[in-house]
Amino acid sequence: MSPESLAQLISTAAGNLAQSGKAGDLTVDLIPSAIAVSRPKDRSHGDWSTNIAMQLAKKTGMKPRDLAQLFADELAKSDGISSVEVAGPGFINITLDSGSAAAIVDEILSQGSAFGTNRHLGGKTLNLEYVSANPTGPIHIGGARWAAVGDALGRVLKANGAKVVREYYFNDHGVQIDRFARSLVAAAHHEPAPQDGYKGAYIDEIAQRVIAQATQDGIDILNLPRVTADDGSEGDSAQREEFRKRAVPMMFQEIQDSLHHFRADFDVWFHEQSLYNNGMVGHALSVLRDHGNIYEKDGATWFASTKFGDDKDRVVIKSNGDMTYFASDVAYYYNKRHRETDPADVAIYMLGADHSGYVGRLQALCAAYGDEQYVNMQILIGQLVNVSKDGKPIRMSKRAGNVVTLEDLVDAVGVDAGRYSLVRTGYNQNLDIDLNVLSSHTNDNPVYYVQYAHARSKNVDRNAQAAGVTTQGAELSLLDTIADSNLLAQLALYPGVLAAAADFREPSRVARYLEDLAAAYHTWYAAERVVPMELTDHDKQGEPAAVEALRIAKDPEPARAAARLKLNDAVAQVLENGLDLLAVSAPDKM
RNA sequence: GGGUUCGUAGCUCAAUGGAUAGAGCGUCUGUCUCCGGAACAGAAGGUUGGGGGUCCGAAUCCCCUCGAGCCCA
Helix, strand or coil: CCHHHHHHHHHHHHHHHHHHCCCCCCCHHHCCCCCCEECCCCHHHCCEEECHHHHHHHHHCCCHHHHHHHHHHHHHCCCCEEEEEEECCCEEEEEECHHHHHHHHHHHHHHHHHCCCCCCCCCCEEEEECCCCCCCCCCEHHHHHHHHHHHHHHHHHHHCCCEEEEEEEECCCCHHHHHHHHHHHHHHCCCCCCCCCCCCHHHHHHHHHHHHHHHHCCCCHHHCCCCECCCCCECCCHHHHHHHHHHHHHHHHHHHHHHHHCCCCCCEEEEHHHHHHCCHHHHHHHHHHHCCCEEEECCEEEECHHHHCCCCCEEEECCCCCECHHHHHHHHHHHHHHCCCCCCCEEEEEEEHHHHHHHHHHHHHHHHCCCCECCCEEEEEECCEEEEECCEEECCCCCCCCCCEHHHHHHHHHHHHHHHHHHCCCCCCCEEEEHHHHHCCCCCCHHHHHHHHHHHHHHHHHHHHHHCCCCCCCCHHHCCCHHHHHHHHHHHCHHHHHHHHHHCCCCHHHHHHHHHHHHHHHHHHHHCCCCCCCCCCCHHHCCHHHHHHHHHHHCCCHHHHHHHHHHHHHHHHHHHHHHHHCCCCCCCCC
């Protein structure tokens, strides 16, 4: 029995109590729609526990323990429950029949990779935008965090029935592209990087690649005109344009390749420039204007965002006629919600803490279009990744050229460990990564613990086959030891974890769950054998009860061994399902 | 100065308002000739930054305060 179905049972019991009139002022409308059923930390508190009586005590005018006892009596009548006890201030502790607890095993094995999934987000299209780094350099470690988290969240949302569009927004319109091109020209001529420009080995490398490509095309790129304006700044020049034209696609490709290698694939690569090429910016602004949220002042065009809770109104068209960055954001949001294919019901933005100041204006934008704030637009702010070496923090700067990139991370620890370490912590938690830990190739990453549990379970399965143990004749109610029961309960938690990971937008919950499941499995493995082994003479010398316990652990009868093999295989399946949500491999051998 | 996200074991991180705040790493002690020891069992390590409040119950919610990151002045 799963915690979800147990909650259903408790809800029914509450309904019965309300109708009977025995439980004080308890009425049907007091019963919460979601009843919390949790796993007690202490084994002696039963398999599952609920605090429903304490929550309802005050409203019904009853003492918590008295109300709990009424629930206990009602629940004890249900099939599959072996005992119910009231404990502490009013907890209701429930112990299941071993057969009822073990039913989850058959459910997992029959559903396979679909086990744990649900359709509760069915019919919704969720647009996830993440990473969206400028195409002026490689993805750095902060972008890598979003790649791992965003991709995993997309998988989790899909597993809950949502239609998911993963999207990457290239800022290929603004001045940073000019700076990038200028930096390349300077590097090509072995000149120092311009002020506000980018430097670093990758700039030199891209510059050389552009030169090589141009040469191949018969263009002497270094001798194209370089115009210098009177004030010393470089104006538009044929040479810079040629560098820009060739380097930006190279950077696009490099970013896409490294994300693909990191198993973070996107459905839509959106170019900011396209918003201008097809008039989307003008259209989106005119719609805002129709809603009465655009006005002119001091020669500029403003968005009245303070009407919707922003700190101050925002300029969308400067007095010189230039569009602001925010004008692109306006058009982009409008596009997400109204495009022809897969318009978003919910636009989820995953931004770093350095963009936290944008939340107000973006949410105002959402409301200005008549959409519902925090519902049609959801913004997840993640804390930045701090990189340190020898205990000292390093300040990364793309312009200074000392970034730790996604490629660096993958080179150091591989895709599995890299993704896992970035996704297992809450994204809104500062994350500290020490370069020494990355470069030492250590095996202390929890991903190996989880993967090893999977490899081990596969190995047990192979050994069982070789020893002639099959799942035929399995008697699941014989999964009645403490280790069995703990492992069964852990398996039963998976569907709830998957739903919560989606609802809270926290894929880290899946990783944490897998670590708990792996721990329960390793403990189980140490305690109970699948392939029977004869007891030694020494084993048989103890008290009868102790000998029997050893017999059950080491030399299970066929029906019990078969049941354990099923449990073992069910664990392998759930580990596989969970790791797949994180796009981490589930190896059969390590 | 205003806003915002945080502050938990030596380090990196967990913990729907629940029972004795948990893991990993590090330190220390054990593990049966036996399904893979990348494991298991155990020990030490905490005034959840500090102070008030709400609640049957607070790391969690509210107020004040200290410190840090980020955004805006």
